[in-house]
Amino acid sequence: MSLIDRINPKRLPAHVAIIMDGNGRWAISRELERVEGHKEGVASIRKVMEAARKLGIPYLTLYAFSTENWDRPAEEVNSLMDLMVHAIAEETEELKKNHVKVHCIGDIDRLPDYARTALDKCIRETASCTKFNMIIALSYSSKWELTQATRQIVREVINGELRESDIDEETVTSRLTTRGIPNPDLLIRTGGELRISNFMLWQCAYSEFYFTDTYWPDFGEEDFYKAILEFQGRERRYGKTSEQLVPDLLSSDAVTDDDLSATLN
Numbered sequence: 001m002s003l004i005d006r007i008n009p010k011r012l013p014a015h016v017a018i019i020m021d022g023n024g025r026w027a028i029s030r031e032l033e034r035v036e037g038h039k040e041g042v043a044s045i046r047k048v049m050e051a052a053r054k055l056g057i058p059y060l061t062l063y064a065f066s067t068e069n070w071d072r073p074a075e076e077v078n079s080l081m082d083l084m085v086h087a088i089a090e091e092t093e094e095l096k097k098n099h100v101k102v103h104c105i106g107d108i109d110r111l112p113d114y115a116r117t118a119l120d121k122c123i124r125e126t127a128s129c130t131k132f133n134m135i136i137a138l139s140y141s142s143k144w145e146l147t148q149a150t151r152q153i154v155r156e157v158i159n160g161e162l163r164e165s166d167i168d169e170e171t172v173t174s175r176l177t178t179r180g181i182p183n184p185d186l187l188i189r190t191g192g193e194l195r196i197s198n199f200m201l202w203q204c205a206y207s208e209f210y211f212t213d214t215y216w217p218d219f220g221e222e223d224f225y226k227a228i229l230e231f232q233g234r235e236r237r238y239g240k241t242s243e244q245l246v247p248d249l250l251s252s253d254a255v256t257d258d259d260l261s262a263t264l265n
Contacts, residue, residue, distance in 0.1 A: 003225035007055065011232045013185030015059035016052060017207070019199055020044070022191030022215030029215075035079040040217035042087050051221040053098065053132050055228065059182060061135040063199050067107060067144050081111070084138075085118040092122045099131035105177035106140030135181060142201035149175040178203055186231045188224075190216045208234050 020041060027037030045062060052060045065080060095102060102122050111119065119138070152175050156162035162171070173179065183203040187196065192213040196204065210227045212219070237245060 003222055003229065004054070007225060007228055008232055009056065012055055012057055012228070013208075013231055014057065015061065015182045015184045016057055016186045016188065016227075017061040017063070017184035017200060017204070018048065019063045019187070019189040019191075019197060020216040020219075021189060021193055021197075023217060025191065026215035026217045034076055035083070037215075037217055038080060038083055042083070044216055044219050045087075046091075047220045048224050049100070049132075049134060051224040053100075054221075058131075059133045059135065059184075061105075061137060061181075061184065061200075063137045063140070063197075065106075065138050065140070066198060067110075067139055067141040068198065070110065070139070081115045085115050088118045088122045092125055095122070095126050095134070096129060099129040100126060101129040101133050102126045103133060103135040103181070104138055105135060105145070106138045107144055108139055110139045133181070135178075137199070140177075141198040143198055145177055146172075146202060148177075172202065176202065183207065185236075186210060186227065188212070188227050190214050190219050206236070208236065 023037035023041045024034040025037070026040065027034050030036075049060060064084070069080075070077065104119055104123060108116060108119065119136075149172055153162065153167060153171060157164055157167075178200070183205070184200060184207045187200070187204055187207045188210045189196065190212055192211075192215075194211055196209070200207075208231050210230055212223065212227070214223055235242060235245070
């Protein structure tokens with residue numbers, strides 16, 4: 001039985017986020033320039049997006065460039081911006097054909113004008129697509145995002161638009177760049193590092209983490225399916241006990257014997 005056939009369609013994550021790590025090391029291991037690893041990584045994006053679409057997963061977030069990445073050598077940063085613009089221009093029509101809506105989260109005001117223009121054009125042209133959502137985290141960090149949300153809340157309190165006593169988790173959530181997008185159920189990190197690198201710290205409070213040594217350029221559909229299968233073998237308790245989860249499962253129309261087995265074992 002193939003990996004995709006082993007996946008339970010009733011227990012899919014609604015949102016998968018990926019830290020695409022290992023492009024540079026992939027290139028160096030082959031005695032290539034680092035930018036060649038980033039180029040190869042674009043092909044992996046296509047493969048993984050297709051795998052997610054096949055399964056019917058509606059949201060896929062890709063951590064493409066962090067705020068800390070601006071501190072990399074200028075030559076590499078410029079190459080990454082050029083690659084992004086080229087990839088966006090090349091893929092926009094295909095994205096529209098497959099009804100993929102593109103979102104972007106991050107401090108995009110820091111992007112070069114030509115990169116911002118290309119990104120805005122893609123977002124605008126895919127705005128009416130409804131079958132699949134691809135979220136690009138670009139010039140993004142969770143600390144930056146939470147700082148911006150905090151500043152907005154403070155301004156609203158000072159201006160009398162918000163009472164301090166009304167501030168709760170939803171107040172923060174609704175002011176993040178991810179507002180309107182469900183929190184990731186599964187976070188995948190490639191490249192062998194065991195950290196989340198300032199990525200969606202608020203949103204990933206109850207996400208399942210999956211780490212793999214595979215470099216991003218080598219990560220394909222089968223690797224994605226392995227991560228989904230691993231996710232389906234996890235018990236997501238959200239602070240509850242296993243015993244508390246059984247009644248919840250029994251009351252669900254989508255419950256299967258595998259669901260109960262995963263909870264009880």
